[in-house]
Amino acid sequence: MTDLDLYAIDKKYMRRAIELAGQGEQLGEIPVGAVIVCDDIIIGEGFNQPISSHDPTAHAEVVALRAAAERIQNYRLVDSTLYVTLEPCTMCVGALIHARIARLVFGTTEPKAGAVVSQSALLDSSYFNHRISMQGGVLAETCQHQLSDFFRRRREELKQQKNSYLNNDESPDEISNKKNDR
Numbered sequence: 001m002t003d004l005d006l007y008a009i010d011k012k013y014m015r016r017a018i019e020l021a022g023q024g025e026q027l028g029e030i031p032v033g034a035v036i037v038c039d040d041i042i043i044g045e046g047f048n049q050p051i052s053s054h055d056p057t058a059h060a061e062v063v064a065l066r067a068a069a070e071r072i073q074n075y076r077l078v079d080s081t082l083y084v085t086l087e088p089c090t091m092c093v094g095a096l097i098h099a100r101i102a103r104l105v106f107g108t109t110e111p112k113a114g115a116v117v118s119q120s121a122l123l124d125s126s127y128f129n130h131r132i133s134m135q136g137g138v139l140a141e142t143c144q145h146q147l148s149d150f151f152r153r154r155r156e157e158l159k160q161q162k163n164s165y166l167n168n169d170e171s172p173d174e175i176s177n178k179k180n181d182r
């Protein structure tokens, strides 16, 4: 397989991960999506959902790992590639190593908490007994825009909520006090 073929395949599955991220966004979650592929077949998918599932570990990667392991009835996902729209955090890199994922492909970087190239380079650590090959920057701009659009919309919503209080001339406390007077 040429590098060009591989890049086309990477983009195909990253597009699916972006779709999944959009599903999370519909639920009010930060949009991150993940897909696990083995022999050109999707064996697990997931999107970020810690809020809606009341689960601090429910990052897209972990949700996809659980789905894939359940599907193949094996906690080792050998010869599999995990695609994720955002550079994984420390927890997710650990989970990828436990699952023996062969290759990681991510979209955009996570400057604040990324554990692959941004804040740390965990995949290069010599103390792990498993090596994962890595490719970043696949459809990075699309992944980045999906996230920045989400955060911009959220900021605007918060601002509007604040303005509606201010335009009311009365603070939320005063309003609730009045209700109590009735």
Ligand SMILES: [Zn+2]
Residues within 6 Å of the ligand: 059, 061, 088, 089, 090, 091, 092, 093
């Ligand atoms: Zn994570």
